Amino acid sequence: MRTMSAERVAIVTGATGAIGGAIARGLAADASFEVVLVGRDARRTSNAADAIRRVTGNGRVRHEVVDLSLDSSIREFGRYFDSPVDILVNNAAIAPPRRQMTAEGRELVFATNVLGYLRLTLALESNLHRASPARVVNVASYWAGDLDLTDLEFERRRYDNNAAYRQSKQANRMLTVALSERYSPSAVAVNACHPGDVDSRLSNDLGFGGAESPEQGAATPLWMATARELEAVSGKYFASGHEERCRFSSDRHAIGLLFEICLAFDQTRPSSNRS
Numbered sequence: 001m002r003t004m005s006a007e008r009v010a011i012v013t014g015a016t017g018a019i020g021g022a023i024a025r026g027l028a029a030d031a032s033f034e035v036v037l038v039g040r041d042a043r044r045t046s047n048a049a050d051a052i053r054r055v056t057g058n059g060r061v062r063h064e065v066v067d068l069s070l071d072s073s074i075r076e077f078g079r080y081f082d083s084p085v086d087i088l089v090n091n092a093a094i095a096p097p098r099r100q101m102t103a104e105g106r107e108l109v110f111a112t113n114v115l116g117y118l119r120l121t122l123a124l125e126s127n128l129h130r131a132s133p134a135r136v137v138n139v140a141s142y143w144a145g146d147l148d149l150t151d152l153e154f155e156r157r158r159y160d161n162n163a164a165y166r167q168s169k170q171a172n173r174m175l176t177v178a179l180s181e182r183y184s185p186s187a188v189a190v191n192a193c194h195p196g197d198v199d200s201r202l203s204n205d206l207g208f209g210g211a212e213s214p215e216q217g218a219a220t221p222l223w224m225a226t227a228r229e230l231e232a233v234s235g236k237y238f239a240s241g242h243e244e245r246c247r248f249s250s251d252r253h254a255i256g257l258l259f260e261i262c263l264a265f266d267q268t269r270p271s272s273n274r275s
Contacts (some may be wrong), residue, residue, distance in 0.1 A: 018225075028056040034083075071119055088128065121136055140237070141195075146170070
């Protein structure tokens with residue numbers, strides 16, 4: 001266990017986007033943080049790290065190339081990344097207009113937005129415990145719902161990117177509860193949030209805009225990652241800088257079933273390549 005005054009490591013996924021970039025900049029503004037940007041596009045992620053170093057003056061900002069839609073890529077990262085992890089911000093999310101498949105045969109939105117969050121947290125489990133007290137911030141959304149445990153990959157339902165995104169954000173909020181029960185809150189606290197309504201590629205893919213700046217959108221997850229008053233607070237959902245009741249957190253059976261399904265995904269039959 002390390003003290004809060006020790007140098008800390010924070011990982012941010014999706015940091016080439018508007019909100020993720022603002023979260024990473026906010027963390028890097030504190031010189032005690034080494035900030036690791038995780039993304040699948042090496043050039044974009046490297047450029048984002050360069051820009052954050054210039055803006056913040058923090059030379060301890062770097063990037064790692066990981067395809068968060070692929071179990072194999074996340075497992076490889078988990079094997080070689082050996083630093084304690086004080087803060088993990090699972091932020092990367094997509095909402096493509098057409099149903100797509102990963103190289104491992106999984107529907108892309110669920111693989112990235114849901115399995116990516118869960119797989120990365122589990123791959124870094126020992127790193128988080130070594131940094132105890134550590135925090136996991138799952139950037140979810142109030143735009144959540146439509147979860148179908150019998151058709152998580154839209155094999156039966158007609159694919160719609162709003163429905164796929166909403167399902168993924170409901171799943172994020174439910175799996176946050178499952179993970180919070182896996183760890184002692186004083187060792188690894190896991191919470192979810194709605195960030196803010198920012199004009200971004202993701203919001204435009206969903207047909208929305210956004211009236212808030214990236215910094216406003218990043219304010220709640222950044223506060224959750226660093227606020228002393230949230231030490232040992234776990235399994236909660238936050239929006240606009242305060243805790244809110246999560247309507248998905250009370251269905252314990254569905255939460256447990258979703259967690260088990262997700263853990264078993266890589267041992268089950270891949271989805272068809274239907275669009």
